[in-house]
Amino acid sequence: MYHIDLQGLYKTYPGSTEAAVKNLSLAVEKGEIVTLLGPSGCGKTTTLRLIAGFERPDQGTISLGGRIVSSKSNWVPPEKRGIGMVFQDYALFPHLTVFDNVGFGYRERDKAERVREVLAIVDLQGYEKRYPHELSGGQQQRVALARALARRPIVVLLDEPFSNLDADLRTQMRVEVKDIIKEANATAVFVTHDQKDALAISDRIVVMRHGVIQQLGTPREIYQYP
Ligand code: ADP
Ligand code: ADP
Numbered sequence: 026m027y028h029i030d031l032q033g034l035y036k037t038y039p040g041s042t043e044a045a046v047k048n049l050s051l052a053v054e055k056g057e058i059v060t061l062l063g064p065s066g067c068g069k070t071t072t073l074r075l076i077a078g079f080e081r082p083d084q085g086t087i088s089l090g091g092r093i094v095s096s097k098s099n100w101v102p103p104e105k106r107g108i109g110m111v112f113q114d115y116a117l118f119p120h121l122t123v124f125d126n127v128g129f130g131y132r133e134r135d136k137a138e139r140v141r142e143v144l145a146i147v148d149l150q151g152y153e154k155r156y157p158h159e160l161s162g163g164q165q166q167r168v169a170l171a172r173a174l175a176r177r178p179i180v181v182l183l184d185e186p187f188s189n190l191d192a193d194l195r196t197q198m199r200v201e202v203k204d205i206i207k208e209a210n211a212t213a214v215f216v217t218h219d220q221k222d223a224l225a226i227s228d229r230i231v232v233m234r235h236g237v238i239q240q241l242g243t244p245r246e247i248y249q250y251p
Contacts, residue, residue, distance in 0.1 A: 026091050028212045029053035029076065029180055034085035036071055045071040047236040049085070053214065053229075058206055060215045060223040063233035069216040072233075073182050076214060077110065078103035090179040106180075109173030109211075113185040117157040117165055117172075124153035127171045143171040146208050148201075163194045163201075170202065174209045181206065181213040187222060199225035224248060 034049040046068045053059050061069040074080040076087060078094065078101065087095040089108075094101035117126050128140045144150055147167035157165055166186060173181050186202070187195045203226045206213050217223055223230045224244045232240035232247065240247055 027052035027088070028055040028057070028090060029059075029214065030086075030088040031072075031076070032086045034072070034075055034087070035083045036068075036075060036080060037083060044236050046075070046082075049236070049238060051231060051238065051241075053212060055212050056207075056210055057228045058203065058213045058215060058226055060217060060227040060230050061233055062217060062220065062223040062230050063239075064218060067233040068236040069218075069233055070184060071236075073184055073214060073216050076180065077108050077182055078106050107176075107178050109176060109178035109181045111166075111169050111173050111181070111183045111186045113188045117168055119157050121156075122153060123149065123155050123157075123160070123168055126157070126168055127175050129172065131175050139175055140171075143175045143209075146174065147171045147205055161194075162190050163198055166190065166198060167201070167205070170205055174205075174211060178211065181211045183213060183215045185217055186215075187217070187219070195222075202226060220248075 029052070031049060031051045034046055035044055036046045037044045049072060061072055063069055071080065075082050081100065082095060086093060089106055093099045094106050118129065121129065124140055127143060128136050131139065133139065144152065147170055149164060149167055149171065160168065187198055190198055199222055215226055227244055229241065229243055230247050231238055
């Protein structure tokens with residue numbers, strides 16, 4: 026059983042003549058980091074939004090953690106899919122501390138402990154009382170990642186999380202994010218148009234073009250790398 030299982034997904038947006046995603050199938054193992062790579066408009070974000078449940082496919086089935094969350098007869102809404110998301114703009118609440126940002130929406134009794142735990146994973150112990158504007162871009166991105174991990178998501182989705190970082194920080198964050206995801210034992214789907222991101226972070230790369238998978242393999246298989 027695959028941890029993420031996409032079968033035969035089709036999505037055409039209303040008013041559009043061409044499908045954004047066509048007969049897309051992809052199986053991801055638990056603990057894997059899979060990158061959707063390809064030029065603007067190839068269907069990466071649509072795929073991510075289908076997994077998250079922000080869009081409903083016209084056809085096809087999506088299973089997460091062995092549960093069907095989207096099919097002709099099943100629909101699980103986004104907030105019930107066990108998804109953690111990281112976006113390019115971090116989307117931290119500016120008026121909340123790091124602690125409250127990371128713990129936002131986490132209602133379990135072990136909240137304080139869990140927040141400390143994920144802050145340790147992203148190497149931000151002791152930053153609980155800071156506000157986002159008191160942090161660097163890389164630190165803010167790590168807070169966003171901690172928030173995504175806090176609820177022990179079945180799947181972490183990362184949509185171009187490095188695009189607002191300068192080149193040096195981007196290079197550093199690629200390695201850090203990979204280590205953090207692995208340490209958290211999370212399964213991740215990562216979207217980028219940057220080949221270097223894909224090479225640095227992925228267990229497998231999905232190269233997309235015009236809504237279809239053009240190539241699928243390890244970085245080594247796809248780019249004879251490293
Ligand atoms: P990518 O993330 O690879 O840039 P997208 O999944 O955003 O690609 O887009 C795939 C295709 O779907 C593009 O042709 C895009 O113009 C179209 N598209 C994306 N979102 C919408 C939308 N909300 N309405 C209509 N067309 C859309
Ligand atoms: P709303 O406006 O209904 O709160 P959003 O557009 O902010 O919805 O997000 C849509 C869904 O994605 C929500 O159900 C929310 O729980 C979930 N969501 C948004 N951001 C995150 C995140 N960082 N981690 C986990 N789930 C998230």
